[in-house]
Amino acid sequence: MDLKPELERATRGDRAALRRVVDHWIPTIRRWAWLYCSDRALAEDAVQESLVRLLRFIDRYDPSRPFGPWLKALVHNACRSEIVGQARRHDREEPPTGAEPAPCVRLDRGLDLARATAQVHAAFRTLSPRQRQIFDLVDLQGLTPKEAAAELELTPGAVRGQLFAARRALRQQIADDVLPLLREA
């Protein structure tokens, strides 16, 4: 789908045209946000913030250049702002020293499964945004490392290296933390 005419109109202030562009890109925006933030609530806020920024800054986009990289940078900036904002809120809300963490009580099988799922997501969050992106492209979306490298403008070797590190870190956590919970469940 050629969005160039819509983009040109959008840069001149046509919000209906911009909305049509967004309709097309929204799944990608959401995917980028989730992979960058690796937290559903944070990613949802980042998507919202990305749309605000898009409305504010679309006039700075040069339609002669590719839109994808420009949009990706904008979404990542929005993600960074959300992460920084969350860090600040966390900083302000951290309980005083000496406070005991909430007790971890095992209630039933469902809870164990929920804990296992939470562990997987926590493990995913420990990967760097780049590793999450590569893991998504190759292991979740099924691209080859070469295709992922082309998409990310990296060398296939670098992609394989990052993929190796991502898989290893994630699966090590699955082996160490998730498997015991699945066994209990």
Added chain:
Amino acid sequence: MTCETVRDHLLELDTDRFVELDDHLRRCPGCAELAAAIRATEHDLRQHLEDFVTTQTLDAQWATALEQAGAPPRRWPLGLHSALLALATAAVITVALLPHGPPPPAPPPSATSATIPAALLEIREATEAFEAIETHDLPVDGLSRAGEDQLLRETLSQKATALVAVEASLLAFIEDPDQEPRWQIQALHELGDVYRAMGDALIDFTTPTYLAPNQLEVYTSQIELKARAQWDKAIETYALATDRARDQEQPEAATAAQAAADELQQLLDRRDRTAERERQAATAQASRDGVALQRLSKELRASLASCPGLEASRRGEAEALLEEAQLILSAGEASMYGGLLELMVALEPSISGACGG
């Protein structure tokens, strides 16, 4: 094939290549369980992501965005967080925020009145102007790198100039023998607030978009140091205000200044604890990378030994990397494990491919 080898493959291979390990997985319940857990959890992640991507909330989000885009940029509540400042602006900060030394001792006591002096009210206007200079979330999207640098530099320079002006006015007020001590104590307290706000602004400063993660790391620490200098000055100034208020028998002013110092100190202590936890996590990661590096070195050495016909340039590259890994491991340079591991991982497939492995 041993469980250890299979497990290593499970940690690294594509899940659809697990079938290559089929023989072992059929005989070994432990490894089969791990393979199943990996498949299941990766499926769960894929599902979770797809659910998020296909969630239909665009109409509501677009309506909100249209509303927000018309409003002025969002202001974050006052507080501390780990936003960063461009390296390019660090020089500006260094020049603009050279230490001005602690405030001078307060002047001798005189009679008091309940009306805020006009001079202090004027300074408060300047303080408000200083605080109104936004440093967080500057509109850098779509700017070139040079444009971004310019915006960050100009904003910081403006903020620093405003700080110096407010500081000079407050110090003049504090030194003015015609001003009442209670208002001079108040001015000292407000000077502490201004230093604290500057520290916050530095930490909150818009994150530059063009820095690589390693560059970002270097200058986060630089910015933290500069913000710390401001926060330290704030605590020192609050302490002077507390002492002076006690000398002047102004218990409420003393309590307020003491509380401001304590609150800031607690925030700084929390930052220190968070930083310590991050350091510990980095150490643990380095330890895991070290183990992986040793194992990969061993495998690469074995591949080289079993492949005498390997192309000389490729062999040379692998041997140089192995030598470097040996040096780094024996020197315990943990910060370099991760990078070296990536290089070795990137090289390994081409070596084992060339050797028919």
